[in-house]
Amino acid sequence: MxxxxxxxxxxxxxxxxxxxxxxxxxxxxxxxxxxxxxxxxxxxxxxxxxxxxxxxxxxxxxxxxxxxxxxxxxxxxxxxxxxxxxxxxxxxxxxxxxxxxxxxxxxxxxxxxxxxxxxxxxxxxxxxxxxxxxxxxxxxxxxxxxxxxxxxxxxxxxxxxxxxxxxxxxxxxxxxxxxxxxxxxxxxxxxxxxxxxxxxxxxxxxxxxQYHPHFMPPVHHLDSVLANAMTFARKWGHPTMQHWLRAFVLMGLLERTDNGWRKLRDPGESDFALTRQQADQPYASSARVLAALEAEAMAG
Structure with a gap:
């Protein structure tokens, strides 16, 4: 074989x-x-x-x-x-x-x-x-x-x-x-x-x-994540990558609309700082960032 x-x-x-x-x-x-x-x-x-x-x-x-x-x-x-x-x-x-x-x-x-x-x-x-x-x-x-x-x-x-x-x-x-x-x-x-x-x-x-610097959620790929999420929804009738999209909404990068999501702005340095993998982290964590954003939103 x-x-x-x-x-x-x-x-x-x-x-x-x-x-x-x-x-x-x-x-x-x-x-x-x-x-x-x-x-x-x-x-x-x-x-x-x-x-x-x-x-x-x-x-x-x-x-x-x-x-x-x-x-x-x-x-x-x-x-x-x-x-x-x-x-x-x-x-x-x-x-x-x-x-x-x-x-x-x-x-x-x-x-x-x-x-x-x-x-x-x-x-x-x-x-x-x-x-x-x-x-x-x-x-x-x-x-x-x-x-x-x-x-x-x-x-x-x-x-x-x-x-x-x-x-x-x-x-x-x-x-x-x-x-x-x-x-x-x-x-x-x-x-x-x-x-x-x-x-x-x-x-x-x-x-x-092997370690390499990364961002999670992947704000450095905001445009392609948004476009591919819409491609998936058109193909299968339901969305995907919703945890990333939810994080981007909480970060003020996107807004949810009746037709999906709409981009509001490009990411800035504060967005990269929030999602950047640190040198002491073997991997970047979307869950960690999303939890922090949800807690901030709940606090108000």
């Missing part, structure tokens, strides 16, 4: 190099790594015992959905493992996904541990990563063993998942109408549900998310 690891990348060369190093430490090597490169210059990557194919997409405005679809289309594997460019796979990640594919059909979502800043300074040390990585408090945890069916399509997460090439084709891939940040994951999960393709959380298939 051939396995292709697929990722998309723009910048973050050090993060991508660490992914490649992690793949090289795998107990079962991938048959290839396929990178949808969203910039004009290819990456200078370490030598590996498996082929790396960089698919050059250029630096124009390219939907993330199109980049993922391109990587999947170019991949030769029967199993496609999608990893975010920030992820370092555990040595058993590929092996765990292969085992999962033998047990159940559908989409498998592995574990993610978030690393603090500078965690990779001394190289890839899985024992150390296991001690210091934390699970995202706003994401469901894995089962104690094996696999657990995920009945809520909204939980689909493209950061670390695998799917057979056959099922990916059956899904139709990611919808390229979602342009920019936000909504394309939930849409893909909704499509899986509509096409009766099962979704699974699995124990193992672990990756480690």
């Amino acid at each position: 051939k396995v292709s690891v697929c990722t998309l990348a723009h910048g973050r060369e050090e993060h991508l190099i660490n992914m490649v190093k992690g793949l090289s430490l795998s107990s079962v090597l991938p048959d290839e790594l396929v990178i949808a490169v969203m910039q004009d210059v290819p990456y200078d990557l370490p030598h590996t015992d498996f082929p790396i194919r960089q698919i050059m997409l250029g630096s124009g405005s390219i939907p993330l959905a199109r980049a993922r679809n391109t990587a999947a289309t170019k991949a030769a594997g029967e199993i496609l493992i999608f990893l975010d460019v920030d992820c370092i796979p555990h040595s058993e990640c590929i092996s765990d996904y292969i085992k999962a594919s033998h047990a159940n059909s559908g989409v498998w979502m592995g574990e993610v541990g978030y690393l603090p800043k500078d965690a990779t300074r001394d190289g890839i040390q899985y024992d150390r990563f296991d001690r210091i990585a934390v699970r995202h408090s706003e994401r469901p945890g894995p089962p104690d063993t094996g696999a657990r069916s995920c009945e809520d399509y909204r939980c689909f997460w493209s950061l670390n998942f695998a799917i057979s090439a056959k099922d990916f084709r059956a899904s139709g891939g990611f919808d390229e109408a979602f342009d920019g940040y936000g909504g394309e994951d939930t849409d893909f999960g909704r499509t899986l549900s509509a096409r009766d393709i099962p979704l699974w959380w699995i124990k193992g298939a672990r990756t480690y998310h």
Whole structure:
């Protein structure tokens, strides 16, 4: 069974190099790594015992959905493992996904541990990563063993998942109408549900998310979140990303209307300060910010 690891990348060369190093430490090597490169210059990557194919997409405005679809289309594997460019796979990640594919059909979502800043300074040390990585408090945890069916399509997460090439084709891939940040994951999960393709959380298939500065809720992507929320609502008849939209309303960036939401202003420095991930935080938390905003609104 051939396995292709697929990722998309723009910048973050050090993060991508660490992914490649992690793949090289795998107990079962991938048959290839396929990178949808969203910039004009290819990456200078370490030598590996498996082929790396960089698919050059250029630096124009390219939907993330199109980049993922391109990587999947170019991949030769029967199993496609999608990893975010920030992820370092555990040595058993590929092996765990292969085992999962033998047990159940559908989409498998592995574990993610978030690393603090500078965690990779001394190289890839899985024992150390296991001690210091934390699970995202706003994401469901894995089962104690094996696999657990995920009945809520909204939980689909493209950061670390695998799917057979056959099922990916059956899904139709990611919808390229979602342009920019936000909504394309939930849409893909909704499509899986509509096409009766099962979704699974699995124990193992672990990756480690490397630190990078971020904002949550993603005020730096306000325009695309708003546009993609409206795209989702037109497609499925109901909205998505409502927790982010609620936060943006409380921040005075949007207002709720009879037809959805309307932008009031661009975010300013106070909005970025509120949502900015701090250096001591392994991940940015939408729930923390929304709770603070709700408390402020209640106080009055």
